[in-house]
Amino acid sequence: EPEVTQTPSHQVTQMGQEVILRCVPISNHLYFYWYRQILGQKVEFLVSFYNNEISEKSEIFDDQFSVERPDGSNFTLKIRSTKLEDSAMYFCASSVVRENEQFFGPGTRLTVL
Amino acid sequence: QQQVKQSPQSLIVQKGGISIINCAYENTAFDYFPWYQQFPGKGPALLIAIRPDVSEKKEGRFTISFNKSAKQFSLHIMDSQPGDSATYFCAANTQGAQKLVFGQGTRLTINP
Numbered sequence A: 001e002p003e004v005t006q007t008p009s010h011q012v013t014q015m016g017q018e019v020i021l022r023c024v025p026i027s028n029h030l031y032f033y034w035y036r037q038i039l040g041q042k043v044e045f046l047v048s049f050y051n052n053e054i055s056e057k058s059e060i061f062d063d064q065f066s067v068e069r070p071d072g073s074n075f076t077l078k079i080r081s082t083k084l085e086d087s088a089m090y091f092c093a094s095s096v097v098r099e100n101e102q103f104f105g106p107g108t109r110l111t112v113l
Numbered sequence B: 001q002q003q004v005k006q007s008p009q010s011l012i013v014q015k016g017g018i019s020i021i022n023c024a025y026e027n028t029a030f031d032y033f034p035w036y037q038q039f040p041g042k043g044p045a046l047l048i049a050i051r052p053d054v055s056e057k058k059e060g061r062f063t064i065s066f067n068k069s070a071k072q073f074s075l076h077i078m079d080s081q082p083g084d085s086a087t088y089f090c091a092a093n094t095q096g097a098q099k100l101v102f103g104q105g106t107r108l109t110i111n112p
Helices: none
Strands: A005-007 A010-013 A019-024 A031-037 A043-050 A053-057 A065-068 A075-079 A088-095 A108-112 B004-007 B010-014 B019-025 B030-038 B045-050 B056-059 B062-067 B072-077 B086-094 B106-111
Touching: A005 A088, A010 A019, A019 A031, A019 A088, A019 A108, A043 A065, A043 A075, A075 A088, B004 B086, B010 B019, B019 B086, B019 B106, B030 B062, B045 B056, B045 B062, B045 B072, B072 B086
Parallel strands: A010 A108, B010 B106
Antiparallel strands: A005 A019, A019 A075, A031 A043, A031 A088, A043 A053, A065 A075, A088 A108, B004 B019, B019 B072, B030 B045, B030 B086, B056 B062, B062 B072, B086 B106
């Protein structure tokens, strides 16, 4: 069964460093998303991406964040200068069309020291 | 108004019992209500979803009940099993929007 994959599974970084989280969405999906989940809290939407551009973003997704689809398979989330409060589990998701169910990857745990 | 409120935070049910998790929302524009199941260290996985044109949807042991006038929906797990022990999230979104708005989650424990 096709699935969303994410790498790395755990990333440890120093405050102020740049990190890139990588995702491979399901191959025939057209919409891509990033969510985050701070430990013990709910899952929060960050951004959605369609047709090589951001289609929706939350107030969390400020100038420190960017997304890119550098090739036909990868979808990345970059955090330019990490803060302690960026420590969270980051989930990538994808869907065939906008109204359809979103399939989540296993997540990348980001720890900012 | 974009919030989805979920209760209880945690729930312990005996094996074979019925687990019930409730969610309430304010935004009447929400028109898609999925439930996600999350095991430790894994991403949320879609369990079952409903649109407001029906009041109930059943898939195996899992049922969503939807009350449009009360702006509430709930997940019922019949004959709960230890393998159902996980965190459950309700969510919602509006037609034309892409972001899912999640509830706070319910940690369900099924005792053998």
